[in-house]
Structures are given as structure tokens and as C-alpha cells.
Amino acid sequence: MPKHDTPLLDELEKGPWPSFVTDLKRQAEKKPECFDILGQLELSYRDKVTHWKHGGIVGVFGYGGGIVGRYSDVPTQFPGVAHFHTVRLNQPSSMFYSSAKLRDICNLWEKYGSGMTNMHGSTGDLVLLGTTTPNLEPLFYDLTHDLNQDLGGSGSNLRTPSCCLGRARCEWGCYDTQNLCHSLTMHYQDEIHRPAFPYKFKMKFSGCPNDCVAAIARSDFAVIGTWRDDIRIDQAAVKGYLSGEFIPNAGAHSDKDWGKFDIKAEVLDLCPTGCMWMEGDTLKIDNSECTRCMHCLNVMPRALRPGLQQGATICVGAKAPILDGAQFATMTVPFIEVNPDTEFAEIIEVIEKIWDWWMEVGKNRERVGETIMRIGLPTFLKVMEITPTPQHVKEPRSNPYVFWQEDEVEGGWDRDVIAYRKRNAQ
């Protein structure tokens, strides 16, 4: 496959940021089909339309997802991308790799594919970009037999779960996000590989409310670490911040002169609930009013730590705009223990209650967040066997269109207008 003229793309080799165009050109020396990737992309830059055909259904036997089929609509011009299927590999939790593993994957991908990848897809998968239908089964055979590596999810199923790096190297991890992510991924292999749901379903796991994997915005089932006792304060370290020995926010703002650290302006006055104060140079927190927003811990990581009674909050139903509008996840379980000793049975119970309900009442291509919107949070909490609490809402409803269950109302709904007329003549 020859090199194509790419004057528009060549512009993108200028500037300091790593250029994908330069990388593709380098890869094309080994894998000439990369010239056709560049060629077709240049054509799209000129035409301002995509040159991929609609859809594509390919896969491997036994699985109903994992591979996204794709075909060029200009295959004679760019035969190297006539077939250009994408293979999703389930990444290790938090994406820690050994060079040996990556080398194995690269060697395999140079054998069966374009050599081009996406590290990683937004959902978390290691994405192998571009191969042909006949290569899929041999690639899958080598992946599973030699690399002990499985595909990720696609379609109306449980997509590949992902997590923040949590306790691997973060002092705020309120539970072992990697263990939970890995364990649930293994537990739900069937749901990942064989679509059985009304629509896609995603899980993400963050160790604390900073939510580094954006679980609250990008997963139907978000597990976000928190604690329920007191923030641990090291008063000596607080003095260290006051004296300037420690830099606020671990030096995150050192590129600009923000003046001397001012605990009142930068912490106390910014606490969303105003539950912090100083007595001399001793820091006080009224933990019963703290919403665990993370701000004070983020500013003074050496002085403040999450409490010791750690667990997580479960939020359900985040989704992108289609069809009914974008949603963040709704707080459903305020606090749950994340317990590896029970193999996370408590969390699995929550997941399966959601699935049992949604698989039954969810409409075709309806995300669980839309099902909750359509049927209502009260019904959702009822099927979840969760008692509604004030924490379930940001504010109470302002309209009075309140439904009552018949058994909640004395006398029920069966009323006799003749009896009524006896009391109120016409």
C-alpha cells in the first residue's frame, strides 16, 4: 500500500503535543495499511464527512460482543482499511502493566492487526484498532491460549468495568477499588460476553468522592468510596501547613503565586457546610455536619485523612443525553460496606436487584436511568427494598401530584357515588 498525499494531516505534526500523525507514519513503515488509515482520514478532513459505512456485525463464536465491526465506504481507494474492525481487550484494573505483557499484546497485534491501538477506550478497554474478519478467530485463539487474556464487552450487556487506582497508590482509597472491579468482572463474565439486557450497563469504582474514574457521570452503577466516622486530624501537620513547611494541595498550584497559605480563605471559608473552625492553631471539624466533599483533605493531605469506618455510596443511572437527556447517577445506597471476606455479597445483592427489575420492565434500548425516570424513584427504591430517606433527594418535590398506594388510604379507592349523594344532595 502506497503513501498518500496528506497535506492537511501533515499540519498536525507541528506543535509540542505528541502527534498521532507522526506516530501513524512511523507505524506505516512496518504496517503499510496505516498509510490507508491516513489516506482515508485525509479524505474525511477534506470532505468533512466520515468514510466508514454504517454499523457492522462481526465477532467470535460463543460471545455476542467484544468486537466492533467496521468497513470503509471507499475500499477500492484504501484497500488497507476495507475491513477495519476494533477489538476490545479487558484491561487490568487501573491499567497497571508489565512491559512483558504489553510486548506480547503488541507482537500479537502486529501479527493479526494494523498495529494501531487506543490506550485506552473511554470505558477502560485496551482497544486494538483495525483488523479483518478472517483474523478475528485466530487472534482470539492466541489471546486466550497464549496471553491468558479475554475480550471486553460491547452491545446490550455489562460493559467492561473500570476503577480508579485506589489503594494501589492513593491515601484516600476508602476501599480496594481494584479488588472490587476485578472480582465483579470475573463474577459477571457471562453478562459481559453475552448481551441479555434491554441496553448497555456500566459499572465504575472510585475510592473516594474525588471520583477519578468519573463513575457518577459515566456508569449506570457507580460505587464511590466514603467513610462515616470522623476525619482524622494530625494537628502537628496542620501547624506544618500554617508555618509554610507543607505546601497546600501538595503543590498543585505552584505554577502561580497565590500568596502565603491562608487556612481561613482556602479551607474554612470554602467548606460547603461551614463545619470547620480554628481554636488558636488547632483545627476543629463538626463531623456530623461534614458531607465528605474531600476539599479539606485535598488541600491538606498530610494533615487530614478519611475516617476509619470506610465503605462506599452507590449511585445509579448516569447516562449520556440520548434519548431523554443526560443524567448523573442518583444516590441510592448512602453507605455500604465493601467487604472482600463475603466476596462482596452485599454489593452483588444490590446489582442483582437492579437487574431483576430493569431486565423485566426496561424497554428496548432504555438505560436504567431512563427506566427510573419513567417509573419513578419511589418505585425504584421499593424494588431495591430501600427505605426512602431525606438523603435520596436534593430537595423535596414542589408539585403536589403525589401518588398514594391504595392500602395507605383509609377506605381504599372503591367509593359509591350513591352513598356520597346521600350526604351531598345534587
Added chain:
Amino acid sequence: MPTIEHNGSSFTVDEDGFLTGNMDAWNETWVDYVKTVEGITEMTDEHHKVIEILRDYYKKNGIAPMVRILSKTTGFPLKRIYELFPSGPGKGACKMAGLPKPTGCV
């Protein structure tokens, strides 16, 4: 569009091997052909039941049924459907039943 020749019949298909055009092009020869490419060794009554239900549902409703409706009407759990059709209900059974290619964020 490519064409597929099998036992004297010819079929117009897309890149993924799904029948294009209307459902009328479908016949037993097509079923026999898909069998050879979708990893099915022998056709059983269970295979035919799935195909029949898919075709009926599509004719009535103009869409393929959701997976759990297929399971409910056939009485086959998803596991059984994959045993019958290794590529699953979409790529395997719908293709064999002559339904259009599944779309969306697959």
C-alpha cells in the same frame, strides 16, 4: 453488494453476511448456508423453533425481539441459545432467520 451461491441459489448479502432487501429472499437453502458459516453442526427442532419465532415476531412487529422476549417465547435460556447459535441471537439466529442486521452501539 456481494452475492453468495449455495446449492444452486444465490443471495445478496452485506459485508457481514446478512441478507439484504426484504425477508422474501429467505428460504431453507439460506438456512443451510448460514449453518456452514455460523458454527452449527446439525440443525435441530430447537434451531427451527428459534428461527420461526424470530420471523413471526419480525413480521408482526417490524423489529427483532429483545433477548429476554426471545428467551420467554422460546422457553430457551440465553445459555441454550448460545449452544444452538454460537454467535448468539444477533449474529447467529437473526442472520439465519433472514432478519436485517442488528444496529446501534453494538
